[in-house]
Amino acid sequence: xxxxxxxxxxxxxxxxxxxxxxxxxxxxxxxxxxxxxxxxxxxxxxxxxxxxxxxxxxxxxxxxxxxxxxxxxxxxxxxxxxxxxxxxxxxxxxxxxxxxxxxxxxxxxxx
Amino acid sequence: xxxxxxxxxxxxxxxxxxxxxxxxxxxxxxxxxxxxxxxxxxxxxxxxxxxxxxxxxxxxxxxxxxxxxxxxxxxxxxxxxxxxxxxxxxxxxxxxxxxxxxxxxxxxxxxxxxxxx
Numbered sequence: 001x002x003x004x005x006x007x008x009x010x011x012x013x014x015x016x017x018x019x020x021x022x023x024x025x026x027x028x029x030x031x032x033x034x035x036x037x038x039x040x041x042x043x044x045x046x047x048x049x050x051x052x053x054x055x056x057x058x059x060x061x062x063x064x065x066x067x068x069x070x071x072x073x074x075x076x077x078x079x080x081x082x083x084x085x086x087x088x089x090x091x092x093x094x095x096x097x098x099x100x101x102x103x104x105x106x107x108x109x110x111x
Numbered sequence: 112x113x114x115x116x117x118x119x120x121x122x123x124x125x126x127x128x129x130x131x132x133x134x135x136x137x138x139x140x141x142x143x144x145x146x147x148x149x150x151x152x153x154x155x156x157x158x159x160x161x162x163x164x165x166x167x168x169x170x171x172x173x174x175x176x177x178x179x180x181x182x183x184x185x186x187x188x189x190x191x192x193x194x195x196x197x198x199x200x201x202x203x204x205x206x207x208x209x210x211x212x213x214x215x216x217x218x219x220x221x222x223x224x225x226x227x228x
Binding site: 030031033035040041042043044045048088092097098099100101102103104 | 115117143145153154155156157160202204206208215216217218219220221222224
C-alpha cells in the first residue's frame, strides 16, 4: 500500500528558482529517503534522513523531517533544467528494510 | 561505486511466452534485492524481496507462480514473468542493498520496460 503522499503532484518553475516538494506518511518510520527518477529510467538516491534528525543538507538539497506531523520536505535551491525529473519520498515500515514509495512530484524546470 | 544493472533494458514478447529479467550488482555484493513494478506516471510498487539462497518473499496480491524470482548469488537476481499477458506490460525495476552494511540505502537498476503483445 502507498505510504507516502507527495505534493504537489506536478511543479513547473523557471531556472534559478527554488523548488519545494512535500511528503506525508502514515506510520512510524526509522528513516525517510528521497529519490529522483528521470523519465523512463531507474531511481537515483538523493538523501536519507533519520527519524531523530530534523534537517539535512546535501549540495543544493535541503530535507526536513517533522515526525510529529509525519511529513518531510525536499527543497532544491537554484534549480537547473537538469533537475527536471520526478521526485519520490520513500519510507521504511517501522524499521523494515522494505521501502514504500509516495506517488511522486513531477518537477519541470524551464530554461 | 554501487552500480546495479538490468538486462534487458526493454523487451517485447508475445502473449503466453515467458520473459526473464536479470538484475546484477556490479561492484558490490547484495544482501537483498528488491523487485518493483511501475505503471506509467505512477509510483513504484514493491513486488517481492529476494535474499540470496532463500525463497523470495512476495507482497500481498503478487502471484508468486507468475513472477518467479531466483537469487542464485550475492550479485544476481532474476525475475521471470511466466505466461505473460498484455496486462503484465510495465516498467520493472530492481534494487539492491549492500552486504555487510547497516545502510538502509537501496541502489536501483535502470529498469526494464516489458511490452506484451
